[in-house]
Amino acid sequence: MLKIEGLNRSFGDRQVLHDITFDVARGRLTGFVGGNGAGKTTTMRIVLGVLAAESGSVTLDGHALTAADRVDFGYMPEERGLYPKMKVAEQVAYLGRLHGLDRGAAMDRARDLLDRLGLAERADDPLETLSLGNQQRAQIAAALVHDPQVLVLDEPFSGLDPLAVDVVVGVLAEYAASGVPVLFSSHQLELVERLCDDLVIISGGRIRAAGGREELRAAHGTTRFELVTDGDVGWVRSAPGVQVVDFDGGYALFEAAEDAAQAVLRDALARDAVRSFTPVRPTLGEIFREVVADEPELEVAR
Amino acid sequence: MSAPTTTTPTTTPPTPPRATAPGRPARPSTPRLALMVAEREVVTQVRTKSFIISTAILFAAVLVSIVAGALLAGSDDPTKVAVVGTAADVVADMDGLEPVDAADRAAAEQLVRDGDVSAAVVPDEENVLGFRLLALDSAPEEVVAALSVSPEVELLDEPDTDEGLRYLVSFGFGLVFLMSAAGYGATIAQSTVQEKQSRVVEILLSAVPSRALLAGKILGNSALAFGQTAGLAAMAVIGLVVTGQEDVLDMLGAPLVWFVGFFLIGFVLLAAMYAASASLVSRVEDVGSVVMPSTMLTMVPYFGVIFFNDNEVVLNVLSYVPFSAPVAMPMRLFLGDAMWWEPLVALALLVVTTLGVIAVGAKIYERSLLRTGARVKLGEVLRQA
Numbered sequence: 001m002l003k004i005e006g007l008n009r010s011f012g013d014r015q016v017l018h019d020i021t022f023d024v025a026r027g028r029l030t031g032f033v034g035g036n037g038a039g040k041t042t043t044m045r046i047v048l049g050v051l052a053a054e055s056g057s058v059t060l061d062g063h064a065l066t067a068a069d070r071v072d073f074g075y076m077p078e079e080r081g082l083y084p085k086m087k088v089a090e091q092v093a094y095l096g097r098l099h100g101l102d103r104g105a106a107m108d109r110a111r112d113l114l115d116r117l118g119l120a121e122r123a124d125d126p127l128e129t130l131s132l133g134n135q136q137r138a139q140i141a142a143a144l145v146h147d148p149q150v151l152v153l154d155e156p157f158s159g160l161d162p163l164a165v166d167v168v169v170g171v172l173a174e175y176a177a178s179g180v181p182v183l184f185s186s187h188q189l190e191l192v193e194r195l196c197d198d199l200v201i202i203s204g205g206r207i208r209a210a211g212g213r214e215e216l217r218a219a220h221g222t223t224r225f226e227l228v229t230d231g232d233v234g235w236v237r238s239a240p241g242v243q244v245v246d247f248d249g250g251y252a253l254f255e256a257a258e259d260a261a262q263a264v265l266r267d268a269l270a271r272d273a274v275r276s277f278t279p280v281r282p283t284l285g286e287i288f289r290e291v292v293a294d295e296p297e298l299e300v301a302r
Numbered sequence: 303m304s305a306p307t308t309t310t311p312t313t314t315p316p317t318p319p320r321a322t323a324p325g326r327p328a329r330p331s332t333p334r335l336a337l338m339v340a341e342r343e344v345v346t347q348v349r350t351k352s353f354i355i356s357t358a359i360l361f362a363a364v365l366v367s368i369v370a371g372a373l374l375a376g377s378d379d380p381t382k383v384a385v386v387g388t389a390a391d392v393v394a395d396m397d398g399l400e401p402v403d404a405a406d407r408a409a410a411e412q413l414v415r416d417g418d419v420s421a422a423v424v425p426d427e428e429n430v431l432g433f434r435l436l437a438l439d440s441a442p443e444e445v446v447a448a449l450s451v452s453p454e455v456e457l458l459d460e461p462d463t464d465e466g467l468r469y470l471v472s473f474g475f476g477l478v479f480l481m482s483a484a485g486y487g488a489t490i491a492q493s494t495v496q497e498k499q500s501r502v503v504e505i506l507l508s509a510v511p512s513r514a515l516l517a518g519k520i521l522g523n524s525a526l527a528f529g530q531t532a533g534l535a536a537m538a539v540i541g542l543v544v545t546g547q548e549d550v551l552d553m554l555g556a557p558l559v560w561f562v563g564f565f566l567i568g569f570v571l572l573a574a575m576y577a578a579s580a581s582l583v584s585r586v587e588d589v590g591s592v593v594m595p596s597t598m599l600t601m602v603p604y605f606g607v608i609f610f611n612d613n614e615v616v617l618n619v620l621s622y623v624p625f626s627a628p629v630a631m632p633m634r635l636f637l638g639d640a641m642w643w644e645p646l647v648a649l650a651l652l653v654v655t656t657l658g659v660i661a662v663g664a665k666i667y668e669r670s671l672l673r674t675g676a677r678v679k680l681g682e683v684l685r686q687a
Binding site for chain 2: 045048049050051067068070071073075077079080081082083084085086094095097098099100142143
């Protein structure tokens with residue numbers, strides 16, 4: 001398990017990370033969510049050792065990370081970057097060599113990856129001649145060329161077309177399934193919601209929530225209920241302990257405690273045929289907004 | 303960006319990673335990483351059009367100057383002289399004079415006027431010598447000298463080097479150093495900023511310590527600069543030998559060896575400065591202004607040595623200042639006015655300065671690489687604990 005504990009970091013007078021603590025478990029995809037400038041990139045840079053923390057620690061399976069451990073990390077920075085004029089396969093192989101692969105193995109691995117990412121025909125073209133989406137694929141190849149044992153990806157999906165998103169999702173899932181801790185950040189909340197096993201929400205340089213997706217859903221936001229019947233459900237508005245959010249003929253969406261909700265259901269069954277009664281868990285977007293609500297200046301980018 | 307974004311349908315994702323890590327490659331040592339960085343630096347540079355073209359031009363320039371030198375030196379082409387009648391005997395056996403027969407005095411005059419000959423020798427009974435010279439508007443020195451009798455001159459204290467050569471050598475040393483340092487300095491600066499601008503530096507730093515990155519950059523470019531200069535030198539030597547100008551080589555000898563030593567270390571000194579200053583900015587457009595101090599320090603030895611090549615005091619001082627030593631000290635050795643220990647002291651000073659600059663430069667480089675946006679202030683970087 002990758003454990004991040006008590007990270008603090010300032011730039012000049014501005015403290016950008018306050019006591020950042022969370023875990024990235026093996027075998028699970030961990031999503032890292034936060035607004036612009038919340039501290040995601042700084043945290044990831046510290047995990048990668050690209051930036052130093054003023055205090056705090058990052059440990060892998062209980063021991064402090066060394067440069068030798070980090071060589072097995074796969075990293076995709078938010079600011080994408082490869083050599084624009086260098087041939088794609090060549091630079092992916094070069095990065096592989098920097099991570100300790102020998103020349104031949106690095107080139108084989110680079111070609112193999114590019115082939116699987118659908119870039120085989122462009123492998124010997126300079127990077128700058130590729131479309132942005134294809135450059136993004138090359139970037140992914142660069143992060144994976146050395147078969148990383150920990151994956152840290154900053155916004156891996158931004159700029160990808162839906163097909164490429166599927167490829168990357170597949171890759172991440174496979175890596176996680178094989179026991180590699182995978183941490184990735186994203187602005188695309190519904191994508192994170194679909195993918196992640198664990199969630200970390202950061203805002204204003206502080207961790208606002210961290211844990212399993214379902215636990216967070218249970219702990220945050222209010223549970224709502226959706227009721228659909230054959231008749232008119234206008235009466236729900238006057239039911240005790242119920243706050244109706246939305247209402248339209250036989251459809252009602254309301255907030256209520258469990259008991260009150262069950263009372264409403266019994267009442268509804270007595271009146272008409274009930275087509276559906278469902279608890280509606282808050283979406284990640286709702287949790288996110290609730291959790292970061294005390295940060296008024298925060299831009300919630302989607 | 304014309305390439306289609308989705309040429310291939312979603313295929314199997316890349317191979318799943320190995321579950322455990324017994325056979326994982328070891329992290330390469332810092333020197334090995336530096337070598338890999340250097341290798342990329344060299345390969346990338348050598349493949350660029352600008353490198354190929356500038357190298358070709360340099361080699362051509364050296365070749366042309368050697369051939370031209372040979373032609374000028376060998377311009378003992380006989381001077382053409384028109385001869386009339388009996389005057390032909392006067393010129394017949396003279397070295398450096400080539401007789402051109404003319405029918406009479408009028409024909410000879412015409413040849414002189416047309417510029418076909420430098421002078422004409424015509425019989426003149428009234429003169430003691432029995433001939434006189436005709437020339438256009440000034441006395442034909444060469445011909446006069448050839449036809450005169452002059453005493454043998456023996457110099458008791460023959461100077462080793464003449465003024466022209468002294469100037470030429472200081473010019474040559476200075477130029478070679480200036481061109482290499484400024485040219486490759488700019489290359490190092492460009493490559494540093496390009497890595498920052500393209501953001502690849504962040505990926506690099508996740509695998510390579512900034513020290514290795516800096517070392518590799520300096521190493522690669524130094525190897526290129528030195529290789530190119532050595533290639534030029536080799537060509538110059540071969541050219542001089544082939545064209546029979548070995549004597550120039552004999553004169554350069556030892557100072558040239560010293561120059562090589564000073565060049566290597568002096569280059570590393572400047573390279574570290576260029577890399578460190580370039581790391582302060584994030585855009586290629588800003589490189590020019592930020593490397594200005596380094597550029598000035600590169601120019602100093604060149605102009606200093608050129609302007610003061612006959613001023614012993616200034617040259618002495620310049621030969622110890624680390625930035626100008628690579629040019630000034632070999633120059634003094636060439637002139638023969640440096641004691642045996644002087645180059646050693648200058649070299650030691652240079653080495654110490656270089657180590658110091660590298661230490662500070664590496665700090666600046668390390669601390670500035672990830673700071674993008676506005677230019678990083680030097681003081682701010684150095685103050686950081």
